[in-house]
Amino acid sequence: MQALLSAHDTVAQKDYEPVLPPMPDELPDEEEATRIVCLVKNKQPLGATIKRNDITGEIFVARIIHGGLADRSGLLHAGDRIIEVNGFPVDGMEPEQVIQVVQARPHGTIMFKVIPITERPIHNQTMFYVRAMTDYSPQQDSTIPCADAGMSFKKGDILEIVDQTDALWWQAKKLPCSSACAGLIPSTSLLKRKQREFWWSQPYQPHVCMQILSTVDEEEDLMAIDERCVEADEEAFESEELREEEDDFSSNIEGVYLAGFRRSIRLCRRRSQSTTQPSAHIRCPSSCSSVLNNPYEEVVRYQRHPEDTHRIIALIGSSGVGVNELRRRLIEMNPNVFQGAIPHTTRSPRGYEESGREYYFTSREIFDHMVYNNRFLEFGEYKGNLYGTSIDAVKDVLNSGKICVVDIEPNVVQAVRTHELRAYVVYVKPPPLERLRETRQDSYITTNYYVNRPFTDEDFHEMEESARKIEAQYWQFFDQVIVNDELQDSCVQLLTAVRKAQDEPQWVPACWIRPTAES
Numbered sequence: 001m002q003a004l005l006s007a008h009d010t011v012a013q014k015d016y017e018p019v020l021p022p023m024p025d026e027l028p029d030e031e032e033a034t035r036i037v038c039l040v041k042n043k044q045p046l047g048a049t050i051k052r053n054d055i056t057g058e059i060f061v062a063r064i065i066h067g068g069l070a071d072r073s074g075l076l077h078a079g080d081r082i083i084e085v086n087g088f089p090v091d092g093m094e095p096e097q098v099i100q101v102v103q104a105r106p107h108g109t110i111m112f113k114v115i116p117i118t119e120r121p122i123h124n125q126t127m128f129y130v131r132a133m134t135d136y137s138p139q140q141d142s143t144i145p146c147a148d149a150g151m152s153f154k155k156g157d158i159l160e161i162v163d164q165t166d167a168l169w170w171q172a173k174k175l176p177c178s179s180a181c182a183g184l185i186p187s188t189s190l191l192k193r194k195q196r197e198f199w200w201s202q203p204y205q206p207h208v209c210m211q212i213l214s215t216v217d218e219e220e221d222l223m224a225i226d227e228r229c230v231e232a233d234e235e236a237f238e239s240e241e242l243r244e245e246e247d248d249f250s251s252n253i254e255g256v257y258l259a260g261f262r263r264s265i266r267l268c269r270r271r272s273q274s275t276t277q278p279s280a281h282i283r284c285p286s287s288c289s290s291v292l293n294n295p296y297e298e299v300v301r302y303q304r305h306p307e308d309t310h311r312i313i314a315l316i317g318s319s320g321v322g323v324n325e326l327r328r329r330l331i332e333m334n335p336n337v338f339q340g341a342i343p344h345t346t347r348s349p350r351g352y353e354e355s356g357r358e359y360y361f362t363s364r365e366i367f368d369h370m371v372y373n374n375r376f377l378e379f380g381e382y383k384g385n386l387y388g389t390s391i392d393a394v395k396d397v398l399n400s401g402k403i404c405v406v407d408i409e410p411n412v413v414q415a416v417r418t419h420e421l422r423a424y425v426v427y428v429k430p431p432p433l434e435r436l437r438e439t440r441q442d443s444y445i446t447t448n449y450y451v452n453r454p455f456t457d458e459d460f461h462e463m464e465e466s467a468r469k470i471e472a473q474y475w476q477f478f479d480q481v482i483v484n485d486e487l488q489d490s491c492v493q494l495l496t497a498v499r500k501a502q503d504e505p506q507w508v509p510a511c512w513i514r515p516t517a518e519s
């Protein structure tokens with residue numbers, strides 16, 4: 001006991017840093033209450049921004065960065081007036097000069113003399129999460145109050161919004177969180193304004209969709225040549241087509257028919273992409289304008305309940321990259337678990353075909369009616385017949401307890417990102433050119449004219465170019481990216497992704513869980 005008391009006395013007599021200045025003996029009655037705030041600075045930034053009242057020259061704390069040094073001290077607040085920094089009066093200084101005074105002492109104690117704000121606003125901060133729909137770099141934004149306090153992000157990043165007190169500049173952390181300190185990002189309204197200003201400032205800024213269409217225009221010329229070839233050799237083509245359709249009929253598993261892999265529907269989808277007046281169900285206005293209108297998508301963590309229907313697996317990729325190969329292999333791996341949606345067509349059935357197996361054979365009137373009622377995820381015309389994948393066909397698979405695996409064109413991605421289908425979007429990316437050449441030596445591409453022909457270097461370049469465009473426009477919607485290098489590895493990755501989608505928590509749009517009037 002004696003020893004404990006003696007230790008206490010010894011400690012009590014010691015002086016510890018920082019040594020505060022002595023209190024003046026007499027304080028004038030009218031002087032506002034000041035506070036001395038000492039912060040011990042380490043390598044971390046102070047975590048506060050300042051502003052100057054241009055009329056009075058007074059310096060104020062503009063904001064305290066969530067999780068930063070100043071915030072954790074609890075001693076500085078937005079609205080506090082700074083009178084001195086390390087003994088230097090700062091009234092009348094430019095904010096940059098004040099920062100220089102602060103930075104003059106990189107480590108150790110920084111002493112602020114402040115007049116605390118009298119009425120601190122009470123903020124009921126609700127944290128929420130968003131998926132960035134666009135890229136942002138504070139270093140390239142001249143309007144940010146402090147670039148060093150800014151946080152860059154890329155489309156698809158998940159951000160935790162920790163403070164939205166300021167209507168223009170929010171504070172956020174990027175997940176997975178590596179730093180305790182938040183960064184400044186533009187608020188939704190500010191980012192929308194910036195995007196619109198940028199858009200209008202461009203001398204010629206074709207709409208993002210139009211960019212795709214214009215490149216496709218070039219393709220159309222090529223297609224026109226293909227078309228002539230087809231016309232010239234229709235008979236040969238028909239027999240090739242039939243042979244291929246028959247090939248499609250068989251599956252490696254006896255008694256199992258894999259619908260939706262027909263050449264006609266694949267080519268029809270490709271053609272609907274490549275006409276300036278696409279007949280496909282274009283959800284483009286939503287996907288493109290959503291990038292312009294909605295730079296952040298609110299997301300929540302969602303885990304599928306075992307009794308819920310499965311999430312659909314939507315594969316996206318440039319033509320020839322291997323989307324159908326992967327889809328086919330996945331379904332063949334376990335047809336009791338995985339299934340494709342049976343497409344609709346207006347073409348007449350061939351002798352061996354059954355409605356509801358290869359296709360749902362329907363009249364043009366019924367098809368048109370379904371189009372009119374938005375019942376197709378996508379549809380298009382091929383050789384005078386209509387083909388399409390209906391939402392009901394997808395729901396039939398889900399309601400049977402299976403996992404529906406579809407391949408879709410990128411521009412309809414928003415049509416499957418709904419409360420109803422809750423798509424998990426897998427993007428299939430081509431490997432580098434060298435690896436394409438090595439891995440595709442024995443592979444065949446399906447073109448408009450040839451049922452199968454070996455890949456050429458030109459095909460690989462087109463694939464890469466198309467992948468670049470898809471990534472530039474749709475990256476934010478991808479839940480998983482698989483580089484289709486070694487086929488076997490890609491299959492394993494796809495299977496793992498599918499399991500994750502069904503059984504592990506994922507970030508999904510908040511409107512899936514809390515449906516709004518719009519969704």
Ligand SMILES: Nc1ncnc2c1ncn2[C@@H]1O[C@H](COP(=O)(O)OP(=O)(O)OP(=O)(O)O)[C@@H](O)[C@H]1O
Nearest residue numbers: 319320321322323324325439443444484485486487
């Ligand atoms: N990783 C891979 N390694 C080698 N060959 C592959 C690989 N992935 C796919 N292939 C082959 O490449 C060819 C084209 O693949 P697939 O038919 O799946 O293309 P796709 O992406 O569905 O495009 P489209 O719908 O335009 O035909 C097929 O012969 C397929 O077997």
